[in-house]
Amino acid sequence: MKRSLLPLGLFALLVIVLAFGIYNAPRNGSKIIVSPLLGKSAPEFTLPKLIDVGQQYSGQSLRGGWHLVNVWGTWCVECRAEHATLLQIKGEGRVPIVGIDWKDDDASAVAWLAQLGNPYQTVVADRDGRVAIDWGVYGAPESFLVNPQGIVVEKQTGAMTMEDWRSKFLPHLGTGAQSAGKSGS
Amino acid sequence: MSTRKAVAVALLALSTAAFAVDNTPPLADPAMQQRYLALINEFRCMQCQNEALADSNVSLAADLRLEIHDLIKSGKSDDQIRDYLVARYGEFILFRPRMSWRNAWLWAAPGVLLLGGLAIALRVLRQRARMPISGDDPPDPVTDA
Numbered sequence: 001m002k003r004s005l006l007p008l009g010l011f012a013l014l015v016i017v018l019a020f021g022i023y024n025a026p027r028n029g030s031k032i033i034v035s036p037l038l039g040k041s042a043p044e045f046t047l048p049k050l051i052d053v054g055q056q057y058s059g060q061s062l063r064g065g066w067h068l069v070n071v072w073g074t075w076c077v078e079c080r081a082e083h084a085t086l087l088q089i090k091g092e093g094r095v096p097i098v099g100i101d102w103k104d105d106d107a108s109a110v111a112w113l114a115q116l117g118n119p120y121q122t123v124v125a126d127r128d129g130r131v132a133i134d135w136g137v138y139g140a141p142e143s144f145l146v147n148p149q150g151i152v153v154e155k156q157t158g159a160m161t162m163e164d165w166r167s168k169f170l171p172h173l174g175t176g177a178q179s180a181g182k183s184g185s
Numbered sequence: 186m187s188t189r190k191a192v193a194v195a196l197l198a199l200s201t202a203a204f205a206v207d208n209t210p211p212l213a214d215p216a217m218q219q220r221y222l223a224l225i226n227e228f229r230c231m232q233c234q235n236e237a238l239a240d241s242n243v244s245l246a247a248d249l250r251l252e253i254h255d256l257i258k259s260g261k262s263d264d265q266i267r268d269y270l271v272a273r274y275g276e277f278i279l280f281r282p283r284m285s286w287r288n289a290w291l292w293a294a295p296g297v298l299l300l301g302g303l304a305i306a307l308r309v310l311r312q313r314a315r316m317p318i319s320g321d322d323p324p325d326p327v328t329d330a
Contacts, residue, residue, distance in 0.1 A: 033231075033274075033275060033277050034275060035275065036271070036272060036273065036274070036275045037273075103244060103248075128248070129244075129245070129248045130248075130252075132248075133248060133249065133252055133273060134273060135273070136273040136274050136275070137245075138231030138232055138245055138274065139231070139232055
């Protein structure tokens, strides 16, 4: 009699384990992939600027101050949703945003920025997507927070919300002017 | 009948050509092309996740195929190419994960489970051997399951 409870107990345990797995599964599998870039130097690159035609931008310029690197494209639906957040981040003035326009048509990108507003300090055009591969980009929009030493300290895959920005990114910037966390982590 | 079967099999074999999505120009060296074809089946398309780079028509997959094509052409070894992609996209891009201390328990799990099962089976068998034989005992529902 007592022994017949054993399979039932095992079954209940299995149900608990599976339920735990199902409820803790991320809604979008792509979100859990941890970027191998975190804690490493931002990849080197030199790309033409989108707006100041004829000028080049080097990844070396990311050093010396905090930067938010945002990979986007006009073909990317979620980027449109994210745009308002980027404008708000620009408004806060905590960190300049560098845009990498990924596999895009330059004219459409310029028109997009003219129409929706330009949150970027600089936008570079990665027309063939080679630089995006070095950054391990697989789904725009993606955002990387790069510290003054040129190390990638945070990454967001998918559209960033102000909530993401405040909870994940701002604490890294430490005691600045506004309502940032107490100190950098 | 067998001719029909042969034709059917041949048609089936040919049908995959219709699904080919790879527009990367083939490598001139057949050995290199062979390596290329093997490699693009080893990596995951990061956007579609359950497709290999070889099967995906997503533009990132096309870019990565071209990247692999160029890396082979520039003389990189298969391992160097694997390291190159893992450095950028993480181990997740490999369909066959590498063995490491982090996932060693996964590799060990089947062996541990098998040994555990054997230990339980041995115990049950020994217990049974010690049981007195009596004809009208009903079979144990647990151990006979």
